[in-house]
Amino acid sequence: MKLVFATNNLNKLKEVQALLPDHIQLLGLSEIGCTEDIPETSDTIEGNAIQKAEYVKKHYGYDCFADDTGLEVKILNGDPGVYSARYAGETKDAQANMDKLLENLKDKNNREAQFKTVISLKIGEKLDTFTGICSGTITSEKKGKQGFGYDPIFLPDGYEKTFAELALSEKNLISHRARAIKKLIEFLSS
Numbered sequence: 001m002k003l004v005f006a007t008n009n010l011n012k013l014k015e016v017q018a019l020l021p022d023h024i025q026l027l028g029l030s031e032i033g034c035t036e037d038i039p040e041t042s043d044t045i046e047g048n049a050i051q052k053a054e055y056v057k058k059h060y061g062y063d064c065f066a067d068d069t070g071l072e073v074k075i076l077n078g079d080p081g082v083y084s085a086r087y088a089g090e091t092k093d094a095q096a097n098m099d100k101l102l103e104n105l106k107d108k109n110n111r112e113a114q115f116k117t118v119i120s121l122k123i124g125e126k127l128d129t130f131t132g133i134c135s136g137t138i139t140s141e142k143k144g145k146q147g148f149g150y151d152p153i154f155l156p157d158g159y160e161k162t163f164a165e166l167a168l169s170e171k172n173l174i175s176h177r178a179r180a181i182k183k184l185i186e187f188l189s190s
């Protein structure tokens, strides 16, 4: 069975393919000739994941799954959430995003936050979603050099290191994305 993962990231593709049963052949967007930007206009993380998977099914005919992730900060009513990539503007600058978040939390005691990944899977007419959460707190300063995005200011619960101070192999044991992918793989393997 051919299944599209709506991503251009070859590392992500390889990683997930290695975890899937042999009868599933994963294809990336470039392999199906999808080079345009897929619209992501929903105001929820779930909505964007669904929009991307349905776009591929509708325009290219392939069964597909798509992921979308955001960082939700409790005292900011879930912001930056679906706007995590462009919190500080359309340039999608990770440093500026973190600076803005730290500024908005400057006087706040409650720094609870969670990363949320939603994967939406469209097979035929059927739609399923799988959610992975990683809970933690936002630090008061950036620490660590690994990873990307908000990693230097996210301290996962139960750890004394930020995501950016953890090795990728350690982050992958507990991350929101790994948890959502695990649910997807269990579903596809059953």
Ligand code: IMP
Binding pocket: 067, 068, 069, 070, 071, 084, 085, 115, 147, 148, 149, 150, 151, 163, 175
């Ligand atoms: P995407 O949906 O995977 O593109 O994620 C959207 C945005 O959320 C990214 O541009 C990052 O700002 C942030 N983000 C997603 N996953 C992570 C992560 O594992 N660590 C830090 N930031 C992340």
